[in-house]
Amino acid sequence: MGWRVTVVADGCGPSDAPPGVSVRRTGGDAPRDERAVPRDPRLTARGYLAGALRLIQRALRLPRHDVVVTMTDPPLLGCAGPLIAARHGAASLHWSQDVFPALLPVLGIHLPEPLMRMTERASVRALRRHDAVVAIGRCMAGRLAAAGVPAERITVLPNWPDPRIRPVPRADNPFRREHDLGGRFTVAYSGNMGLAHPMDPLLDAAALLARSDPAIAILLIGEGRRRAAVAEAVERRGLTNVRLLPLQPPDRLAESLSAADLHLATMDPRAEGLLVPSKVAGALAAGRPCLFLGPAGSDAAAMLEGCGQRLAPDDVAGLAAAIRRYAGDPLLRAAHGARALTVASAWDATAAARRFAVLAETLRQTKLRGASVLRGRSLPHA
Template sequence: MHILFLTDNFPPEGNAPATRTFEHAREWVKLGHKVTIITGAPNFPEGKVFEGYQNKWYQKEYIEGIEVRRVKTYITANEGFAKRILDFMSFMATSFFAGLFVKKPDVIIGTSPQFFTAVSAWALSAIRFKPFVFELRDIWPASITAVGAMGRTLPIRILEKVEMFLYRRANKIISVTHSFKSELIERGVDGNKIDVILNGVDLSKYIPVTSKDEAFAKAYDLEDKFVVGYVGTHGLAHSLDKIVDAAELVKDFTEVRVLFAGGGAAKEQVESLVKSKGLSNVVLIPRQPKSEMPKLWSLCDISLVSLKDTPLFKTVIPSKIFESMGMGLPMLMTSPGGEASEIIRKTKSGVIVPPESPEQVADAIERMYRDKELMKELSQNSVNSAVNFDREKLALLMLEKLEEVVN
């Protein structure tokens, strides 16, 4: 089978969409299938093209047997509605054109979070008479209004109509959460064509460790510290200002450090708050290559998962949950009660507190810092749960779903 996959993000970008697509495609290639990825020059989240790449009309490379075709796009940082829409629409146009020259695909997949990628995939499928699969990673554009970036204006209402058109035209929808599937069914989408394949973790790379990475620990003076780590995209959805407030409340615990590692639209806000508060217990690490992530996770004693207090985020499952499980890390989750918190609750792999509650986050940090037995129990539960989210198994499941629409 020849799978043509359109995605706005792909390695060396290290965010969740890039990682999921790459790890699935890698497994499909191992099984003898051909995978062609159409993507842009890597630039997420800062909007700066990665070293070794150029924003050219066309580039081709192979990554672990995956054919990657990169196209030119309008590049901007992950902030600002108008500029981001230009970014998305430029990829829609150039990816569609590039897709016309891919020989004999059997199925065409477009992945969100932004659905202009799916528009391009649908258009290619219509012209080439091939099945169209919509991989749904986010309920977009609802997520724009959820973070307060924009009200429900005329442009948003138009985008919602395009969104529903794509759901109806898709031969199959692959949702990353059960909540997304339920919402689509409530909105009139045929539930028989929606399958749920959760995010997961590459258990060949994310494994429990007994010590912190020496180079990172020494560079950031974390060798003998108890580290509460927020690792990943610093976005408007994550209420990281409240985590900085929590860090201020635990500043008297001399062995505790709150770590922010990554980049994104809220990165400058975090840095500014830390500076204005004069917090010496906060450590800021810039975005790292994906290959360095297990080393970065090794610094953490607790993995911090934070989401804004808005109803939409009850349906979201941050992918860092699964990487944390692979590393055997206890989690501290501060988010609206929903599918993600239910995973933590069922697996007993972390402590859950209400969203945007600095005082309760601080209390939970203190409790976990003091209670070694609790930490040991949560860590073991995290390790035990990771096998249920093995990316290799999930890739095989998705392949089965693709074969259903091809055969």
């Protein structure tokens, strides 16, 4: 779309990128996120702070850019966005994937109350200084506005499913063959088993299904801080209908997501407006219905009209009944799968890029006009 993009990333990972995009790495030891094996929380906090400082220093040394975009990993990096933008004479845009520090208690990180209040005030002040804030859901936009970010500066731009995800026919799916699923009705939870995604209701429903419908296969695919506890619970409870599989590489997402007849997603109700689970979008892009255990006001719940169902986060019996309903009704699965593809195709990477480019160009032009006005005002004093 005519933009030259520089990505500033921490660590020493790969820097290959498509034409028009250059990657500048800090060379530091990037902290792993919670999808990886967890470290000592104190080391993780120090690692994130050190990573943020490296990113800021690297961004300040870049040549001039028109728009500076900050993300929410590491947390509170957005506080530095206006500073980096001022260095470049650029517009500042914060792309909010999560809302920190409000999300920290949900993740089990409890700061002392005075520090929490100070961090929240600093975060809101920084967001109010940005020229624009992108929220990945309506619920998040409402949360940001309630915190004090001017509503006119907030743009809702949902995340999109990985473009590599597509429906793979059941009979032709190598993932089903590799895992000997045969003709079994298969339910999958695929993605991060993080602290904001409760897993106990899924295991409790699996225990009910093990007694009533043992032929139903349940796949738990992914990593995260809950994974070890989930593996221990599966073994301790003797859930032979549950299999744990590692996080799948991106080039196998289409096969792994299509291997399921039905998908599951969960979210801690306290996280409403603080994050939007991406599992739902991936399931729909594979043409599969999805059951979501989470708050009714979440954007994930809104996506499932006609292609899934939202249940209360602790509705174990309802979850087991919904799984049985889909398992016994192939016509329902087909109708909801078709609707899922329609929903997913309405918002893809290309549509998101167009919206983002329009927003970035608007910010660039506004910044240029502002600079022109300031130069004009300075002439009488020259």
